[in-house]
Amino acid sequence: MKYLRIGIRIVMACFLLSIAAAEIAQAQTKEQLEEWNQPVAPFRIIGNVYYVGASDVTSYLIHTPAGDIVLDGGVVQTAPQIEANIKTLGFKLDDVKILLNSHAHFDHAGGLAELKKSSGASLVTMEADAKQLERGGHGDFFFGDADLFPAVTPNRLIHDGDTVSLGGTTLTAHLTAGHTRGCTTWTMTAEEAGKDYNLVFFCSASVLDGYVLVARPGHPASYPGIAEDYEKSFRIWKSLSCDVFLGAHGQFFDLTEKYEALKNGAQKNPFIDPAGYQAYVAQKEADFQKELERQKDLAANADKTPPKN
Ligand SMILES: [Zn+2]
Numbered sequence: 001m002k003y004l005r006i007g008i009r010i011v012m013a014c015f016l017l018s019i020a021a022a023e024i025a026q027a028q029t030k031e032q033l034e035e036w037n038q039p040v041a042p043f044r045i046i047g048n049v050y051y052v053g054a055s056d057v058t059s060y061l062i063h064t065p066a067g068d069i070v071l072d073g074g075v076v077q078t079a080p081q082i083e084a085n086i087k088t089l090g091f092k093l094d095d096v097k098i099l100l101n102s103h104a105h106f107d108h109a110g111g112l113a114e115l116k117k118s119s120g121a122s123l124v125t126m127e128a129d130a131k132q133l134e135r136g137g138h139g140d141f142f143f144g145d146a147d148l149f150p151a152v153t154p155n156r157l158i159h160d161g162d163t164v165s166l167g168g169t170t171l172t173a174h175l176t177a178g179h180t181r182g183c184t185t186w187t188m189t190a191e192e193a194g195k196d197y198n199l200v201f202f203c204s205a206s207v208l209d210g211y212v213l214v215a216r217p218g219h220p221a222s223y224p225g226i227a228e229d230y231e232k233s234f235r236i237w238k239s240l241s242c243d244v245f246l247g248a249h250g251q252f253f254d255l256t257e258k259y260e261a262l263k264n265g266a267q268k269n270p271f272i273d274p275a276g277y278q279a280y281v282a283q284k285e286a287d288f289q290k291e292l293e294r295q296k297d298l299a300a301n302a303d304k305t306p307p308k309n
Pocket residue numbers: 103105179204
């Protein structure tokens with residue numbers, strides 16, 4: 001009886017601790033979201049490309065004589081900031097003709113429904129992420145039905161290598177899957193002072209904590225072929241010629257530091273950073289390989305454990 005009571009107490013303590021841990025995790029997420037979504041002043045990055053996003057969740061406006069293109073909508077609360085930033089720069093919401101997305105996660109697709117409604121723009125996205133956008137994040141291979149966002153319907157579905165053109169500017173979509181099935185890295189050329197620069201809008205190479213790259217008993221792969229997708233994406237990222245390194249999160253390419261340098265009158269545009277791009281891709285690939293090896297070991301050891309019967 002005594003042992004039973006102690007046992008019940010231990011179970012209760014674990015239960016309360018797990019609630020506390022879940023609450024801490026939630027609080028961190030909320031804090032992190034607020035940190036990612038601090039309003040920042042919009043500015044011109046290079047050529048016809050402008051920054052209209054928040055402190056970390058990014059959004060870009062590409063201005064052309066035939067109207068504007070906006071890439072990414074941040075979290076749902078970022079949309080009004082993006083709209084205000086567009087107006088602050090002297091552009092009109094009505095002139096946004098095309099909306100693009102890096103990938104169908106709440107922190108990049110959250111504001112797309114609102115931006116589509118307020119601008120009347122058509123949304124162009126990779127087919128492999130389209131269903132997730134239409135479902136507002138429901139049934140995500142990792143988040144399940146958590147981290148939802150307002151559902152949004154794409155007007156045009158694209159595939160690897162397809163292009164989006166408006167007013168003399170052409171963006172190319174590269175399918176760099178893994179982080180999501182349709183993770184899209186966009187590239188374009190921008191002209192500044194008579195020189196052309198290759199821009200890369202990097203999707204994401206992050207392997208979220210809990211992604212299963214190598215299936216093992218009881219743990220199916222996050223989605224079939226996820227590890228091969230990451231490997232293919234790294235080959236693509238390494239093959240891209242990049243002068244100006246941009247991406248879905250400011251932390252990928254040191255947005256804050258580069259913006260400060262630009263504001264303080266840096267001689268050379270700090271966003272021109274080919275070495276930074278190569279170093280980032282190399283680091284992410286090393287991180288990925290390490291995680292892949294760890295999971296291969298887990299799977300190999302799981303195979304050796306005799307099944308319990
Ligand atoms: Zn993501």
